[in-house]
Amino acid sequence: MSEAAPAPTAPAAPAGPVPLREIFLTFLLIGATSFGGGVVAYLRNSLVRAKKWLDEDQFLEALEISQTLPGLNATNMSVIVGDRLRGPWGSVAAFLGMTLPGAAMMTALGVMYALHKDHAVVSSVLVGVGAAAVGLLASVTIQVGRKQLEHVLDLSIVAATVLMISVFHISMPIVLLVLGPIAVFIYRPHPKRIHLRRRHHGHDIKPAD
Amino acid sequence: MDSSPPYLSILGVFALLSVLAVGGGAAVLPETKALTVTHFHWLADDEFRDIYGLGQLSPGPNMLMVIAIGYWVAGYPGAALAFFGFFLPSSFICFGASRLWNRFEGSQWRLAIQRGMAPIVVGLMAAGTVSVARVAIEGWITAALALAVFGILLARKINPAYLVAVGGVVGYFFLV
Numbered sequence: 001m002s003e004a005a006p007a008p009t010a011p012a013a014p015a016g017p018v019p020l021r022e023i024f025l026t027f028l029l030i031g032a033t034s035f036g037g038g039v040v041a042y043l044r045n046s047l048v049r050a051k052k053w054l055d056e057d058q059f060l061e062a063l064e065i066s067q068t069l070p071g072l073n074a075t076n077m078s079v080i081v082g083d084r085l086r087g088p089w090g091s092v093a094a095f096l097g098m099t100l101p102g103a104a105m106m107t108a109l110g111v112m113y114a115l116h117k118d119h120a121v122v123s124s125v126l127v128g129v130g131a132a133a134v135g136l137l138a139s140v141t142i143q144v145g146r147k148q149l150e151h152v153l154d155l156s157i158v159a160a161t162v163l164m165i166s167v168f169h170i171s172m173p174i175v176l177l178v179l180g181p182i183a184v185f186i187y188r189p190h191p192k193r194i195h196l197r198r199r200h201h202g203h204d205i206k207p208a209d
Numbered sequence: 210m211d212s213s214p215p216y217l218s219i220l221g222v223f224a225l226l227s228v229l230a231v232g233g234g235a236a237v238l239p240e241t242k243a244l245t246v247t248h249f250h251w252l253a254d255d256e257f258r259d260i261y262g263l264g265q266l267s268p269g270p271n272m273l274m275v276i277a278i279g280y281w282v283a284g285y286p287g288a289a290l291a292f293f294g295f296f297l298p299s300s301f302i303c304f305g306a307s308r309l310w311n312r313f314e315g316s317q318w319r320l321a322i323q324r325g326m327a328p329i330v331v332g333l334m335a336a337g338t339v340s341v342a343r344v345a346i347e348g349w350i351t352a353a354l355a356l357a358v359f360g361i362l363l364a365r366k367i368n369p370a371y372l373v374a375v376g377g378v379v380g381y382f383f384l385v
Contacts, residue, residue, distance in 0.1 A: 022224030031269045036370030037303075039270065065307045068323055070230045071299025074270045079300050080307045091304055099296065102269025103276055107288055109263045113271050117259065118383060128380015129262035129343035129352065129373055134264075136369045137235055137338040137360025145331040154328040160334025165239045166339040169247075172240035176329070183325030191319030 018053065018085045025080050027097030033169060037140065039074040047081060054081065074098055106120045157183050214232055214283035216290055218249060223275055223294030230299060232330030234272040238337030241275075242344075261341055264318045265373045315344040 006133040026046060031077035040063065042173030048059050062084075075098055103161060116122050149155060164170045224246050230237040238261075245251045252260065260281065264274030272295065279291025313319045346352050358372045 105267040110221035111278035131354040132376025133357040138363035157328035158332040165336035187324040
């Protein structure tokens, strides 16, 4: 992609409003190419490095919001970044771009699956994909856990969550209502702990390479 | 099975999952399976595994698999309801909350919530792994495949999509 004029290098300060079409196409490209999860790396490459719509700090702030609120990182990021660039319509453009390729593919695969579910090739391939996905899920869980957990207390909350969900089959709203307040109480504001929490700020994301 | 398609249930289930998805897609997997397989019997175990696998084969978020679940249950309207049910509530919450976010800048309680929720999210992701493993691991080949992918991903920085594709190829040749 070539730039028409040599723009003055002002990082993360786009001159004038970004066209909605460009927002849509940028997220469409991310939505169409981000296979295998890990959409954060794709987002950073595009939004921070290529487009320079956000600097690293703004990216991390948006990511922190995305991770804290309900919803997926990919779509929450599209909503937030779209809004920062062009308000509500920017959000809509970014969200549609992010979800359209995968949604079209899932619709097509869903229709084909309903027709050919019992075909031997379909089921054997999907059994293999499912098994690989278990390994992927486990590794992502370990990687996120290694980054975020530092106390024995953390591990006991992890264990309590797994026990309640996987062993006792307690429904998720109840688990959140019971464990959420307990966990937040454990980490309630306390002068001595502030710097400890801050220590990890900005380091909780793995580099995108 | 009821004769009329359960449009309202589809919308309700996925809207609930949307607001519950505090830790992202993997963290909401156990509840997705509990509701669609155990509670509503929309899918059998192997169908849940298959559709989760389809989500791995599509670009973008894996949870777009809700479209295939919706389609499976109630055709194209079901697919649309599952999509909007799962993605609109959290997106609206995100839109509103991110605009208010800076008012809570530096709030000690915001940090406490983020810090306290982190181990719960990891626990939910572990439970998500367990819930998919229960329907996807069915013998030593699938177990070995899952372990191999797990080990490779911890040892090497490699796009998981390649390993998922390899899993499909292994399945094609060695699994029935």
